[in-house]
Amino acid sequence: MRISALVKRIMLQMFRDKRTLALLFLAPLLVLTLMYLIFDSNEEEMKLGVVGGNDLLIETLESQSIRVENFESADNDTVLENDLDAILELKSNGAVLTLENDDPTQAKALLAQISQALAFQSQGAAEQNASAAELETNYIYGNEDTEFFDVIGPILVGFFVFFFVFLISGIGLLKERVSGTLERVLATPVKRWEIVGAYLIGFGIFAIIQTTIVVSFSIWILDMVMEGEVWHVIIINLMLALVALSLGILLSTFAGSEFQMVQFIPLVIVPQIFFSGIFPLDGMADWLQNLGRIMPLYYGADALKAVMYRGEGLTDVWGDLLVLGLFALLFIVLNILALKRYRKL
Amino acid sequence: MSHTIRIENLSKNYGKQQVLKDIDLTVGEGQIFGLIGPSGSGKTTLVKMIVGIDSPDRGTVTVMGARVPNLELLQDVGYMAQSDALYPELTGKENLVFFASLFGLKGAKLKERIAYVSKLVELDDALNKKVAAYSGGMKRRLSLAIALAHDPKLLILDEPTVGIDPELRQSVWQELLELMAQGKTIVLTTHVMDEAAKCEMIALVRDGGILASGSPDELKAKYGAADLEGVFLAAGRGGQ
Numbered sequence: 264m265r266i267s268a269l270v271k272r273i274m275l276q277m278f279r280d281k282r283t284l285a286l287l288f289l290a291p292l293l294v295l296t297l298m299y300l301i302f303d304s305n306e307e308e309m310k311l312g313v314v315g316g317n318d319l320l321i322e323t324l325e326s327q328s329i330r331v332e333n334f335e336s337a338d339n340d341t342v343l344e345n346d347l348d349a350i351l352e353l354k355s356n357g358a359v360l361t362l363e364n365d366d367p368t369q370a371k372a373l374l375a376q377i378s379q380a381l382a383f384q385s386q387g388a389a390e391q392n393a394s395a396a397e398l399e400t401n402y403i404y405g406n407e408d409t410e411f412f413d414v415i416g417p418i419l420v421g422f423f424v425f426f427f428v429f430l431i432s433g434i435g436l437l438k439e440r441v442s443g444t445l446e447r448v449l450a451t452p453v454k455r456w457e458i459v460g461a462y463l464i465g466f467g468i469f470a471i472i473q474t475t476i477v478v479s480f481s482i483w484i485l486d487m488v489m490e491g492e493v494w495h496v497i498i499i500n501l502m503l504a505l506v507a508l509s510l511g512i513l514l515s516t517f518a519g520s521e522f523q524m525v526q527f528i529p530l531v532i533v534p535q536i537f538f539s540g541i542f543p544l545d546g547m548a549d550w551l552q553n554l555g556r557i558m559p560l561y562y563g564a565d566a567l568k569a570v571m572y573r574g575e576g577l578t579d580v581w582g583d584l585l586v587l588g589l590f591a592l593l594f595i596v597l598n599i600l601a602l603k604r605y606r607k608l
Numbered sequence: 609m610s611h612t613i614r615i616e617n618l619s620k621n622y623g624k625q626q627v628l629k630d631i632d633l634t635v636g637e638g639q640i641f642g643l644i645g646p647s648g649s650g651k652t653t654l655v656k657m658i659v660g661i662d663s664p665d666r667g668t669v670t671v672m673g674a675r676v677p678n679l680e681l682l683q684d685v686g687y688m689a690q691s692d693a694l695y696p697e698l699t700g701k702e703n704l705v706f707f708a709s710l711f712g713l714k715g716a717k718l719k720e721r722i723a724y725v726s727k728l729v730e731l732d733d734a735l736n737k738k739v740a741a742y743s744g745g746m747k748r749r750l751s752l753a754i755a756l757a758h759d760p761k762l763l764i765l766d767e768p769t770v771g772i773d774p775e776l777r778q779s780v781w782q783e784l785l786e787l788m789a790q791g792k793t794i795v796l797t798t799h800v801m802d803e804a805a806k807c808e809m810i811a812l813v814r815d816g817g818i819l820a821s822g823s824p825d826e827l828k829a830k831y832g833a834a835d836l837e838g839v840f841l842a843a844g845r846g847g848q
Contacts, residue, residue, distance in 0.1 A: 443692075
């Protein structure tokens with residue numbers, strides 16, 4: 264009864280604040296779209312330089328909407344000077360493909376198309392030229408494993424859910440502290456856990472809506488890689504949102520104003536980006552790598568990558584979910600204790 | 609006469625600063641009790657301790673026989689804070705409904721109480737406006753209405769009449785007297801002396817201590833002063 268009154272009020276307040284709602288629901292989509300456009304400009308026609316190619320091969324390549332230019336000889340500089348995406352050198356004993364790999368996704372697509380074309384050609388040329396199917400691949404930038412947006416996409420989805428839920432729930436409760444309404448609410452027979460519970464439910468409902476929008480947009484509009492089940496992704500993000508929600512509310516205890524709440528972003532949010540897997544950590548000292556293990560986003564990102572990129576299921580990531588659950592539980596208990604500052608009961 | 613509030617040997621520090629020192633106070637049932645003093649004297653801290661939303665370092669507060677803090681007790685307490693603790697995004701009515709629901713009011717009873725208290729503070733025409741559009745006086749009146757909504761036995765009002773025009777102030781006082789006649793106990797803080805004169809009992813608060821307490825007439829006689837301002841000055845000199 265009391266908890267439902269609290270939840271209803273929290274939701275009413277949110278619906279009245281259209282800008283915050285827009286921030287919660289639309290800002291992640293905007294930023295994700297921008298990142299997608301920056302890292303994944305797939306549509307552009309690709310330019311390939313060919314050394315010693317035959318008509319059949321060039322025709323096959325051109326039929327896949329690759330622009331082919333012939334060169335007498337070539338090296339890495341040829342690629343860069345002529346603004347090529349790759350250069351293909353056909354030799355008697357095979358072929359060498361040098362990819363600029365400026366955009367990993369694009370390079371990967373090009374590689375697939377060329378090996379296909381080569382396979383097609385060797386089929387036509389029958390036995391005597393079978394070795395042509397052997398393709399040696401070089402990269403000017405990066406290596407064959409780089410596939411940027413595919414890797415960071417799932418992490419970004421988790422990050423934006425975490426970030427916006429953290430910010431909005433934290434500021435929500437902070438406003439109550441600053442304006443005195445929290446104290447006023449504590450002057451009623453409401454119990455401390457009812458307040459924390461109401462905040463989790465009230466903002467949780469918005470987090471569910473946000474998560475659903477962000478995940479759907481990423482998968483169906485941005486065409487993000489999605490090997491596993493959509494609902495698994497939503498479950499993982501909801502766990503992340505729950506952690507963000509309880510952490511945001513908790514940290515608002517230590518902030519005296521909205522501005523001080525924003526100051527937690529470089530302290531609490533930014534380090535989590537560094538350790539979540541967006542940036543490669545392999546070269547880091549072991550103790551530094553392990554630092555990621557105290558950060559909720561590390562587990563969320565790990566689970567999201569497993570489901571979206573590697574196609575695993577919830578059974579494979581239950582460990583991550585368990586840790587997220589423990590984080591949320593810890594923060595919730597601390598929240599209930601933190602309210603003791605106002606009222607001992 | 610039975611005691612509604614009994615405060616014994618109460619002290620409170622914020623860091624090194626002592627906000628309240630050795631307060632002893634009793635408020636009888638059915639009284640209007642005024643805590644009079646300048647801002648910063650510790651009145652607000654004192655009333656917060658009576659409500660139970662701040663805890664003393666030493667000493668005890670007992671309200672209606674129960675040791676504070678006590679959740680069940682809060683059901684019978686109406687508290688109006690010094691700052692208007694309202695949700696500006698919500699309408700006056702939504703604010704009232706929210707707080708009244710926390711006291712378990714619902715259905716027809718809730719509607720009836722909201723209609724009654726909003727008429728009492730003359731906000732019935734503005735109930736569907738957002739609080740963000742309210743004037744200072746309107747917010748004060750809404751806070752008062754919220755404190756009254758669940759029909760509490762004990763009312764604790766922190767500066768209830770600040771920013772209210774004289775006419776409305778008079779009607780608020782009429783209502784307070786009416787509530788007292790119904791047997792309710794009212795504790796209020798004020799720094800306006802003529803308001804203090806309307807209280808049945810008063811305590812003069814300064815620098816975290818109580819200079820003197822009694823009925824306004826008793827105090828005037830005791831210090832040989834023509835008005836409460838004179839009492840305050842005389843009692844202050846006596847204490848130094």
